[in-house]
Amino acid sequence: MDPSEFKCERIDKNNLWVAADKVRNTHWPEGRLPVDIEKVVEFRLNLLIEPKHGLFSSTDMDAYLKMDLTAIVVDYDFYMNEKFANRIRFSFAHELGHFFLHKEIFAKFDIVTPSDWKNFVRDISDYEYSSFEWQANEFAGRLLVPHSDLVLAIEQAANIITENKLIDYLENDPDAVLSRISPMICKPFGVSADVIKRRAEREGLWPPEL
Amino acid sequence: MYGEFIKGIRLNKDMSLREFCKLTEIDASNWSKIERGLLAPPQDEEKLKKIAKVLGIKAGSETWKEMKDLANIDAGIIPEDIRSDQEVLKALPMFFRTIRSDKPTAEELDKLIEMIKKED
Numbered sequence: 001m002d003p004s005e006f007k008c009e010r011i012d013k014n015n016l017w018v019a020a021d022k023v024r025n026t027h028w029p030e031g032r033l034p035v036d037i038e039k040v041v042e043f044r045l046n047l048l049i050e051p052k053h054g055l056f057s058s059t060d061m062d063a064y065l066k067m068d069l070t071a072i073v074v075d076y077d078f079y080m081n082e083k084f085a086n087r088i089r090f091s092f093a094h095e096l097g098h099f100f101l102h103k104e105i106f107a108k109f110d111i112v113t114p115s116d117w118k119n120f121v122r123d124i125s126d127y128e129y130s131s132f133e134w135q136a137n138e139f140a141g142r143l144l145v146p147h148s149d150l151v152l153a154i155e156q157a158a159n160i161i162t163e164n165k166l167i168d169y170l171e172n173d174p175d176a177v178l179s180r181i182s183p184m185i186c187k188p189f190g191v192s193a194d195v196i197k198r199r200a201e202r203e204g205l206w207p208p209e210l
Numbered sequence: 211m212y213g214e215f216i217k218g219i220r221l222n223k224d225m226s227l228r229e230f231c232k233l234t235e236i237d238a239s240n241w242s243k244i245e246r247g248l249l250a251p252p253q254d255e256e257k258l259k260k261i262a263k264v265l266g267i268k269a270g271s272e273t274w275k276e277m278k279d280l281a282n283i284d285a286g287i288i289p290e291d292i293r294s295d296q297e298v299l300k301a302l303p304m305f306f307r308t309i310r311s312d313k314p315t316a317e318e319l320d321k322l323i324e325m326i327k328k329e330d
Contacts, residue, residue, distance in 0.1 A: 038226050048246065049227050051238040058325060059318045064303035073303075076239050079228060091307065098305050106304055113295050114323045117302050121319060129313055132305050 001108050003123035008131035020142035034190030035144050037092045051076040063091035065098050086192050093143045097136030145189050145199045153185045158208040167210055174207035212280035213245035219265045233264045250287040293327050301326045
């Protein structure tokens with residue numbers, strides 16, 4: 001198949017969410033927060049973790065799934081430094097998105113040498129390429145932020161808003177309120193405030209009905 | 211052999227690669243290669259003792275002896291300087307998530323191929 005003519009299969013967001021929920025329920029049955037994604041990768045799925053020095057500085061990537069699906073390569077500094085724990089957790093979840101959603105893609109192309117691979121990356125359209133990334137991001141967010149836990153967290157936030165008589169503020173500028181509360185909500189999930197903000201919006205939980 | 215042996219014990223103890231490397235103060239990139247049999251295990255007695263301690267292996271026990279024997283046997287592993295095209299291909303990414311959300315440049319792709327060829 002010619003990469004320039006390739007179309008990424010459209011996956012409905014609900015199906016992405018079902019896929020992420022299924023992976024979480026299967027491989028993280030403990031259900032505790034945060035989802036221990038590193039444990040899921042290394043212990044439950046038996047994928048290798050390969051820290052690589054200079055990955056980010058040389059290629060602008062935090063992590064990637066190897067084409068033979070045996071390992072996730074991660075930037076050494078991000079992996080070892082607690083400061084980047086949330087970032088690398090999301091990267092692992094994102095790569096699992098590719099693992100579960102896209103692993104058959106490469107079999108469709110005649111890629112047998114590194115040069116073929118380079119041509120494939122060059123020739124695939126930016127739009128189709130970004131579709132893969134969007135799907136993996138959506139999968140990752142849902143994997144790390146279970147819907148029921150997010151609903152609970154939003155309900156608690158709504159109660160605080162009511163108790164502090166901030167309903168007018170919420171009605172006038174819901175986006176600002178979400179930006180204010182996301183940093184508080186995100187901690188138990190082990191994700192960034194941006195991920196929580198996106199999940200709340202994507203899943204139609206914001207603004208809450210008061 | 212040594213790498214698989216130690217990895218088995220590490221996983222049984224529910225210890226992640228990162229946690230193990232922090233406790234033993236070993237470079238996680240190198241240790242990952244040791245576990246995959248791409249690098250020779252440490253031969254230094256103190257380092258082996260530290261690894262054993264972190265994994266709860268008692269010095270002088272049967273497991274300790276097995277660990278040391280395997281470390282000796284694998285001492286001759288010499289890393290391959292240049293990997294074959296097929297090996298490089300297997301180690302390349304399916305997809306990229308760059309910070310700027312664009313596809314990598316040709317230069318970045320070449321750098322990655324070189325890094326993998328040399329197992330930097």
